[in-house]
Amino acid sequence: MAFIESHRRSILKAFSWRLWATLTTIALVFLFTGRLKIAAAIGGLEVVLKLLLYFLHERAWNKIHYGKREITPFVLWFTGLPSSGKSTIADGVGKRLASLGLKVERLDGDKVREIFPKTGFSRDDRNLHIRRIGYLCSILEKNGICSIASFVSPYKESRNFVRDLTKNFIEIYVATPVEECERRDVKGLYKKARSGEIRQFTGIDDPYEAPENPELIIHTQNEPVHASADRVMAYLKQQKYIM
Amino acid sequence: MAFIESHRRSILKAFSWRLWATLTTIALVFLFTGRLKIAAAIGGLEVVLKLLLYFLHERAWNKIHYGKREITPFVLWFTGLPSSGKSTIADGVGKRLASLGLKVERLDGDKVREIFPKTGFSRDDRNLHIRRIGYLCSILEKNGICSIASFVSPYKESRNFVRDLTKNFIEIYVATPVEECERRDVKGLYKKARSGEIRQFTGIDDPYEAPENPELIIHTQNEPVHASADRVMAYLKQQKYIM
Incomplete structure (x- = not known):
């Protein structure tokens, strides 16, 4: 309060x-x-x-700066294929950051789409959706609140729009290969995409444009979730966002 | 900082x-x-x-509560015809609230549309636009930040969506009659709408659904801007949002 x-x-x-x-x-x-x-x-x-x-x-x-630290709010942006592990890692990072006393807002693709069920999956719809989430992140950042966003966000265009709109944009590419994502298929969506029940599914019949210069790449095949979350925390420490 | x-x-x-x-x-x-x-x-x-x-x-x-006050963040939503005076009054209220030490985010229809120039003016487009702004307000409210939104927001449906999504929704109907708005025509848009240069213009060829039970109605013909802003502040005081 x-x-x-x-x-x-x-x-x-x-x-x-x-x-x-x-x-x-x-x-x-x-x-x-x-x-x-x-x-x-x-x-x-x-x-x-x-x-x-x-x-x-x-x-x-x-005049003594010991123990005093300016908070630089940032936007942690997790991008990657469906079932790549974005949300789980982002949740872990969110908990770690909150325990450090940072104000954090967790934004997840699935949850936002629950509130806006009509959001389409065309290139334009997806780009606009991501742009609007990015706008939200930029306003949170302006108000000293960090955001942790996990969205497939398959297109470079809208990810770069968010990068330009925000001050401290940290793009984390969860680079799980599509075969591994399909094997996991957490929500059974790959199955539906293969059977043609759903269309425009990233990785199957819609392209994923991998980030060219992400701040961090995470290979979830080589490490458990908590290690991935720790690696994000290590990056934030190294960049002096956290102590 | x-x-x-x-x-x-x-x-x-x-x-x-x-x-x-x-x-x-x-x-x-x-x-x-x-x-x-x-x-x-x-x-x-x-x-x-x-x-x-x-x-x-x-x-x-x-145990002494003197001088201590919990902040209840709220969403001030200004709705009304184009050129009704929403933005000007909202700006005035924004400045007054900021001077009280409240964290305030000012959201204005024109400025948001500058960032999202492709946002359309069909009923669906407008409703979705307002819903998304409302979502942004609800997240700001959750993080202790008040928002002051000024949008034509002509349809009840999306205004009520925002009301349901937020905790403390204060709908302020800037009820300037269309004749007066057209006389002011701050941005020359009524002229363009009359000549057919722009379509789907609220008040001319698109309906404005006036709020049925707004928290506050402002008649800008009867009072200057600063008096309207003061009336909003008086309402917030009366409702114990501010002291």
Whole structure:
């Protein structure tokens, strides 16, 4: 949950703290010396001195960058054939990033198509769909929120549109070969495509234009999901997006 | 800019503050009493007591709600004929909300269509367009960001889709009559629609389905822009979205 704390609350809280802290000092000095006047004088001076000290302390810490890190929001874009493993790896990365305290929005092709069931599979429909998701990512990025998108996104044109629209676009090509994807066939779609029940299926009767210069290529045949997710995290660390 | 401050930084800063604050107390007591042992004893006890006091102070303030307010993100949706004044009023509201410290994303029909120039004006195209903008608003809302959308959005169907998709949907009907909009004709579009140069123009040869139960109706003929923006702010205050 997000809260806004008013200036008045902060000021009141600071005074409240100073009151109790200084009363403690006065009590301590009185306890040790038995002299109320000295205790009160120390307390009075303390209020002034500590307010000044607090200010200087804050200014000094402003110059110390230890433990302070600007968040550079980014767009992690997983592309690859159906059943290549995009969503599973993206889910893993999403959980890891959220546990680091980053604001993350997870966008998945299947889930978005559930909300927009009429989205077609023609080249134009797919390109427009990806462009619009990219626009969403760019607005999230502008607002300091990272997005993790997993979409087949088979065409270079719309992937590059998203790259241009966003600031920190990280294209991750999940390069599972089509034979392996068809063997997995998580949702039984390859079977339907082979039988002709569905058309325009990427990898069967619609082309997949592999990225030419992706930021990262993942070969899911050589490593388990958690290792792939770790490799994405390692890349983000290497690029200083995360620590 | 957004920063993440690590736990280590907070802990180090707390110890740094306690060190300097207690050194100040010791110096004060020594100055007033001239007795180093007592000054040191008071300092030592202060460290323990103030750490405890700070904790109790924080807990006590947690129960005080003064000046603390949960932010409920919302979607301000301006609908109305072309040239009705939607964008101008929405801009005014956007500035007012941003000055209150709210995170606000301003979405405008014309600007979104610049990014997606192929978006058509058929009923299906328009409905899909609005649905997708609504999806964007719902994700922003989920992430604590308010959105201010100004779109002609002439059809009930897609406006209600957005209402259902979001949690706090505030529909603002900018009810400027078509004659007045055509008289203003900010972008010269009514002229083009009348001459047949453009088709499917809302208000001329495409219907505008006025909202039946909008949260707010604005009559721009009766008040200047700043007064309309103030009325939106008054509504948000009345509904406790802002203070």
